[in-house]
Amino acid sequence: MTTLMQSLAIGAPEVVLGVGAMALLMIGVFRGDSALRGLSWGAVILFGLVALNIVDDTPDRMLAWNNLYVADALSAYMKVLILVGAAASVLLAVPYLERVKADRFEYPVLIVLCTLGMFVMVSANNLMSLYIGLELMSLSAYVLAAFHRDDQRSTEAGLKYFVLGALSSGLLLYGVSLVYGFVGSTDFSAIAAGLSAGPDRNIGALIGLVFVVAGLAFKVSAVPFHMWTPDVYEGAPTPVAAFFATAPKIAAMGLFLRVALDAFSGMVADWRQIIIFMSIASMVLGAVGAIGQTNIKRLLAYSSINNIGFVLIGLAAANAAGASAVLLYLAIYLVMTLGAFLCVLALSDADGSAVETLDNLAGLGTSRPWLATALSIFMLSLAGLPPLFGFMAKLAVFNAAVEANLWPLAILGVLASVIAAYYYLRVVKILFFDPPADVVVAGQGGLAINSAMIAAAAIFCSPAGFLLLGPLGAATRQAAGSLF
Amino acid sequence: MLSAMILLPLALAMLVLFLPGDEAARARLARLIGLGTTLVLFVMALVLWSRFDNATAAFQFAERAEIFGGLFSWHLGIDGISLVLILLTVFLMPLCILAGWDSVKTRIPEYIAAFLIMESLMIGVFGALDIFLFYIFFEAGLIPMYLIIGIWGGKRRIYASYKFFLYTLLGSVLMLLAMLWMVMEAGTTDIPALMAHDFPVRAQTWLWLAFFASFAVKMPMWPVHTWLPDAHVEAPTAGSMILAGVMLKMGGYGFIRFSLPMFPEASVQLMWIVFALSMIAVVYTSLVALVQQDMKKLIAYSSIAHMAFVTAGMFAFNTQGLEGAVVVMLSHGVVSAALFFCVGVIYDRLHTRDIDRYGGVTTNMPRYALFFMLFTMASIALPGTSGFVGEFLALTGIFMAETWVAFVMATGVVLGASYMLWLFARVMFGAQKNADAAAMPDLKRREWAIMVPLALVALWMGVYPKPFLDPVRAPVASLMARLDRADAPQTPHTPLKAASPVLLASVSEGLRP
Numbered sequence: 001m002t003t004l005m006q007s008l009a010i011g012a013p014e015v016v017l018g019v020g021a022m023a024l025l026m027i028g029v030f031r032g033d034s035a036l037r038g039l040s041w042g043a044v045i046l047f048g049l050v051a052l053n054i055v056d057d058t059p060d061r062m063l064a065w066n067n068l069y070v071a072d073a074l075s076a077y078m079k080v081l082i083l084v085g086a087a088a089s090v091l092l093a094v095p096y097l098e099r100v101k102a103d104r105f106e107y108p109v110l111i112v113l114c115t116l117g118m119f120v121m122v123s124a125n126n127l128m129s130l131y132i133g134l135e136l137m138s139l140s141a142y143v144l145a146a147f148h149r150d151d152q153r154s155t156e157a158g159l160k161y162f163v164l165g166a167l168s169s170g171l172l173l174y175g176v177s178l179v180y181g182f183v184g185s186t187d188f189s190a191i192a193a194g195l196s197a198g199p200d201r202n203i204g205a206l207i208g209l210v211f212v213v214a215g216l217a218f219k220v221s222a223v224p225f226h227m228w229t230p231d232v233y234e235g236a237p238t239p240v241a242a243f244f245a246t247a248p249k250i251a252a253m254g255l256f257l258r259v260a261l262d263a264f265s266g267m268v269a270d271w272r273q274i275i276i277f278m279s280i281a282s283m284v285l286g287a288v289g290a291i292g293q294t295n296i297k298r299l300l301a302y303s304s305i306n307n308i309g310f311v312l313i314g315l316a317a318a319n320a321a322g323a324s325a326v327l328l329y330l331a332i333y334l335v336m337t338l339g340a341f342l343c344v345l346a347l348s349d350a351d352g353s354a355v356e357t358l359d360n361l362a363g364l365g366t367s368r369p370w371l372a373t374a375l376s377i378f379m380l381s382l383a384g385l386p387p388l389f390g391f392m393a394k395l396a397v398f399n400a401a402v403e404a405n406l407w408p409l410a411i412l413g414v415l416a417s418v419i420a421a422y423y424y425l426r427v428v429k430i431l432f433f434d435p436p437a438d439v440v441v442a443g444q445g446g447l448a449i450n451s452a453m454i455a456a457a458a459i460f461c462s463p464a465g466f467l468l469l470g471p472l473g474a475a476t477r478q479a480a481g482s483l484f
Numbered sequence: 485m486l487s488a489m490i491l492l493p494l495a496l497a498m499l500v501l502f503l504p505g506d507e508a509a510r511a512r513l514a515r516l517i518g519l520g521t522t523l524v525l526f527v528m529a530l531v532l533w534s535r536f537d538n539a540t541a542a543f544q545f546a547e548r549a550e551i552f553g554g555l556f557s558w559h560l561g562i563d564g565i566s567l568v569l570i571l572l573t574v575f576l577m578p579l580c581i582l583a584g585w586d587s588v589k590t591r592i593p594e595y596i597a598a599f600l601i602m603e604s605l606m607i608g609v610f611g612a613l614d615i616f617l618f619y620i621f622f623e624a625g626l627i628p629m630y631l632i633i634g635i636w637g638g639k640r641r642i643y644a645s646y647k648f649f650l651y652t653l654l655g656s657v658l659m660l661l662a663m664l665w666m667v668m669e670a671g672t673t674d675i676p677a678l679m680a681h682d683f684p685v686r687a688q689t690w691l692w693l694a695f696f697a698s699f700a701v702k703m704p705m706w707p708v709h710t711w712l713p714d715a716h717v718e719a720p721t722a723g724s725m726i727l728a729g730v731m732l733k734m735g736g737y738g739f740i741r742f743s744l745p746m747f748p749e750a751s752v753q754l755m756w757i758v759f760a761l762s763m764i765a766v767v768y769t770s771l772v773a774l775v776q777q778d779m780k781k782l783i784a785y786s787s788i789a790h791m792a793f794v795t796a797g798m799f800a801f802n803t804q805g806l807e808g809a810v811v812v813m814l815s816h817g818v819v820s821a822a823l824f825f826c827v828g829v830i831y832d833r834l835h836t837r838d839i840d841r842y843g844g845v846t847t848n849m850p851r852y853a854l855f856f857m858l859f860t861m862a863s864i865a866l867p868g869t870s871g872f873v874g875e876f877l878a879l880t881g882i883f884m885a886e887t888w889v890a891f892v893m894a895t896g897v898v899l900g901a902s903y904m905l906w907l908f909a910r911v912m913f914g915a916q917k918n919a920d921a922a923a924m925p926d927l928k929r930r931e932w933a934i935m936v937p938l939a940l941v942a943l944w945m946g947v948y949p950k951p952f953l954d955p956v957r958a959p960v961a962s963l964m965a966r967l968d969r970a971d972a973p974q975t976p977h978t979p980l981k982a983a984s985p986v987l988l989a990s991v992s993e994g995l996r997p
Binding site: 385391399422471 | 551555635646665
């Protein structure tokens with residue numbers, strides 16, 4: 001049992017984020033919308049401070065707040081990824097929001113709150129704190145989806161996300177109550193202990209597990225809980241879509257790891273079947289569904305569904321190699337996806353409105369070769385083609401599957417990656433092979449920092465990224481180690 | 485040295501992309517840098533050759549750096565087989581750059597950069613001693629080739645580029661899974677260690693099939709060859725040269741480096757698949773080549789037929805067969821690149837590859853006709869040319885293994901002579917049907933510069949192949965030792981061996997030179 005002061009110290013990142021969010025909100029309220037730029041930088045600085053605090057901490061496992069909260073190497077790793085995604089999403093949004101006249105100060109504040117929710121999620125050691133974190137994240141996300149409130153599509157995206165998200169929260173909560181009823185606790189260690197001590201097959205807990213998994217699958221947009229993803233990505237403002245595709249997915253995946261491998265570690269054989277099905281379905285549907293898309297944001301939505309399918313392979317392996325593969329995959333996925341969205345944000349036609357149709361990208365290889373090169377790197381990396389760094393992510397999950405003897409999953413996975421390669425190649429084809437489109441894709445001012453971020457992400461995804469394997473591999477192994 | 489040979493072209497490719505100045509100046513500078521870099525690499529490879537120790541089968545010039553966090557390592561090194569294939573690569577590259585000197589007109593810095601990256605990756609494939617490093621280099625070559633076909637290719641370039649990419653990728657992903665299993669089983673990613681590891685015989689069959697899927701597509705073997713004619717026809721001349729000259733050899737190299745030494749039992753058990761497919765390929769693709777109207781397509785099909793000699797020779801499991809396979813790869817690398825360039829020369833003048841549009845070219849292009857004839861003869865393996873040495877050795881090896889296979893394969897030589905000679909007759913002799921074809925000027929200086937080295941090497945390998953065979957001997961001998969060991973304890977496929985292993989051993993000793 002820890003005292004309040006100890007708990008506060010262990011949970012310092014969340015405390016700082018919560019207080020910081022309130023402070024940013026107050027500044028925004030008094031200074032008005034003109035504070036957007038200042039608040040954005042403030043949020044980024046806040047993220048930076050929190051990241052320093054996390055990296056500085058020792059990675060020992062520490063429980064706080066009556067065991068509701070856990071800080072270990074896994075949560076630290078996930079939090080750093082979340083912070084990178086959130087900080088990038090704040091920075092890349094400013095020029096966009098100013099251009100579409102949606103430059104209201106709430107944007108960075110909502111992202112900070114959402115980040116706080118994600119922090120609680122990845123540090124949850126109890127189904128209740130899990131739910132609270134999930135809801136804080138989701139509620140901020142619903143508002144963010146509808147952030148461009150004068151735009152019909154954005155409002156629609158927000159509403160759709162809200163309705164389906166509420167449904168998934170309901171499913172999750174129902175599962176939690178079943179688990180509580182049949183195991184007698186919501187604490188992760190207590191659930192694990194209760195399951196191993198109880199009867200051979202705890203049917204009630206099994207049903208509860210299915211509902212919990214369904215709720216979490218919705219958040220990571222795994223098939224068959226993926227329907228909202230393309231619509232929400234398409235409708236939401238592009239920076240918000242970039243955010244949705246990265247940080248919340250990563251947080252939900254980290255949570256998934258902890259719930260599956262910690263709380264329900266005694267039921268691996270039961271949930272593995274579900275994960276395997278979702279993994280195959282996501283990989284195949286994500287690949288096939290993307291082929292017919294004409295909107296690049298929808299394409300990226302299917303790409304994220306497809307990639308989540310590969311991440312789930314690592315989870316299905318349910319071994320240390322699988323968990324560290326998931327973590328490595330998420331880190332690389334984060335950068336690839338952010339890079340792709342940054343490239344989309346850098347496109348606009350002559351009168352300044354956004355270019356989102358794939359056909360309009362034709363000939364970009366001639367008119368803006370660097371941007372086209374960067375976008376190609378992200379696409380080929382998302383496809384997992386060597387020598388780009390995305391290959392390493394796929395190699396790690398397949399390695400885990402082979403170690404766990406999940407041959408059918410591994411074979412279907414590699415075949416799905418070939419199907420997926422087709423539509424990623426199509427983007428490269430449009431960029432470089434097709435004659436230029438009628439629509440002029442003009443260079444757009446934007447922040448120099450966006451270009452810098454594109455360049456950094458492209459270098460990370462290029463073969464140069466392999467040089468980072470040393471530290472990244474060590475970090476993922478350490479983080480995965482805290483689950484086993 | 486090997487690291488430098490891989491990193492130098494990569495670095496210069498980046499430099500070429502960042503060149504300043506207007507378009508004409510950039511293009512000029514890019515071409516010069518491309519030619520200079522490839523020549524420097526050629527010299528570096530010659531240095532490697534001169535310092536190479538032919539007596540040992542061990543990997544030389546080894547380098548190792550643990551820069552990938554312990555998952556795999558930057559481990560390079562070459563034996564004789566890698567050496568000769570690297571020599572082939574660096575010999576062809578400057579000629580490829582020259583071949584596209586005038587005929588490629590758009591996006592020249594990118595074009596040069598793509599070729600430099602290709603060169604780096606191909607040296608990497610032949611020099612990698614880490615299994616994942618090999619896979620990365622092996623697959624990475626697809627991206628620049630996809631761009632070369634797609635950007636600078638012909639009319640149906642997009643279809644061809646997709647087909648090329650997806651076909652090869654599909655073949656390779658299963659190999660990746662097999663590699664993962666092997667690394668888990670053996671606990672190392674080192675190729676030399678894996679080559680010495682004895683994998684369980686039951687697993688070997690599956691692993692062999694997974695590797696076969698990849699290398700058979702790359703080779704290409706019948707019936708997974710259909711990407712090749714499309715890719716060749718649509719690729720620019722230099723692209724076809726490098727595709728036929730080097731990239732196809734990666735499949736053969738893969739068989740020698742992985743399938744044979746790592747899965748010797750499976751190789752022995754499944755040799756009938758390779759023999760059957762090779763026999764079909766030789767007859768079928770030769771007949772298909774006979775009826776082609778498109779010159780490039782004809783040569784593409786002839787490549788498939790030649791590659792069948794490589795596969796059949798390798799799986800004959802004797803010294804002659806293996807050495808012959810390597811020499812066929814080298815010879816075909818030079819001769820097919822030369823033939824594609826020959827087609828490119830008249831394509832640049834008339835912009836058609838249709839055989840019927842030409843005729844009587846000897847009259848206005850006698851020097852060109854001379855070179856074309858030389859390469860045609862080399863392709864049909866006339867004694868004195870490079871093709872003869874390889875095909876003779878390979879056929880000898882096959883004959884020693886299975887007489888009937890050798891009989892069918894030998895028909896390929898006859899058919900090869902018919903389609904090549906007929907092509908030569910239709911293009912070079914006869915009446916001059918078209919005025920524009922009759923007005924084509926003879927070779928330019930740049931074209932001479934490409935033809936002469938190719939012709940000299942084709943003759944050199946035919947008259948005095950020893951320098952190319954010497955490095956290959958030691959690795960082939962150690963490969964044979966490995967195959968024999970696998971062959972000895974259980975030999976279900978030849979009852980004779982089971983009945984009297986001593987007798988057979990003495991017979992095979994007697995046959996070995």
